[in-house]
Amino acid sequence: MDAVTVTDLVVHRGGRRVLHGLDFAAPPGQVTGLLGPSGSGKTTLLRAVVGVQRTTSGQVAVLGEPAGARSLRSRVGYVTQAPSVYADLTVRENTRHFAALAGRAAADADAALDDVGLGAAAQQLVGDLSGGQRGRVSLACALVARPALLVLDEPTVGLDPVLRVELWELFHRLAEGGTTLLVSSHVMDEAGRCDRLLLLRDGRLLSDSTPAQLRAEAGTDDLEQAFLTLIHRAGQVAA
Numbered sequence: 001m002d003a004v005t006v007t008d009l010v011v012h013r014g015g016r017r018v019l020h021g022l023d024f025a026a027p028p029g030q031v032t033g034l035l036g037p038s039g040s041g042k043t044t045l046l047r048a049v050v051g052v053q054r055t056t057s058g059q060v061a062v063l064g065e066p067a068g069a070r071s072l073r074s075r076v077g078y079v080t081q082a083p084s085v086y087a088d089l090t091v092r093e094n095t096r097h098f099a100a101l102a103g104r105a106a107a108d109a110d111a112a113l114d115d116v117g118l119g120a121a122a123q124q125l126v127g128d129l130s131g132g133q134r135g136r137v138s139l140a141c142a143l144v145a146r147p148a149l150l151v152l153d154e155p156t157v158g159l160d161p162v163l164r165v166e167l168w169e170l171f172h173r174l175a176e177g178g179t180t181l182l183v184s185s186h187v188m189d190e191a192g193r194c195d196r197l198l199l200l201r202d203g204r205l206l207s208d209s210t211p212a213q214l215r216a217e218a219g220t221d222d223l224e225q226a227f228l229t230l231i232h233r234a235g236q237v238a239a
């Protein structure tokens, strides 16, 4: 069974249609990347998967339940673009707080901090951290519950290349352990790190494939170029 199944999803925001009937499935234990330019609807789609977005029509099923079902609360982790952590608590206090809420041990909180490379900053106040570090605390707070589905909205924004690579390695370790990840990004060089790729533009899916399939389909090794080729072809079809 797929971890996420989206069927003919239509969403309006601010009186405008922003998702135009999307269909896709995210297989379990894989990293599915959601790539697309700013404003293409990535956050809206992730919000629908998590169950916090009012939808106009269509279905979103998560782990076999309707998105947002009460039974999914402890099984789905969502890390928004804006870190949702307490600035007046230390890094460790934040993760331990979220561990306690999820019924996990303090050791799980400390392990999550090590996972995101923040073990050495455990005693620092979150308010004193950089934006990128706060984002990683937020990710650690989601990891402590060991969710079956992890939904991450642009988790690598503002990180240096070394940290970005480390986080992608973490995502794949989690996937190997059975976690399903749905990760948005507008950085095309991250596309090649995903097991599957969804390319979104103006609220429509231009592609749902693997990086290898996309390269073959577009006839180029450069995924950014492949994306441009698909946009060009879509424009020709529409014309």
Ligand SMILES: Nc1ncnc2c1ncn2[C@@H]1O[C@H](COP(=O)(O)OP(=O)(O)OP(=O)(O)O)[C@@H](O)[C@H]1O
Residues within 6 Å of the ligand: 013, 014, 015, 018, 036, 037, 038, 039, 040, 041, 042, 043, 044, 045, 186
């Ligand atoms: N609260 C809102 N009210 C009205 N329209 C909104 C709201 N939030 C987003 N939109 C619109 O919905 C569309 C999709 O926005 P969304 O945030 O999902 O895109 P995105 O791909 O995540 O962009 P970004 O990469 O910049 O975060 C955009 O046209 C945006 O203007």
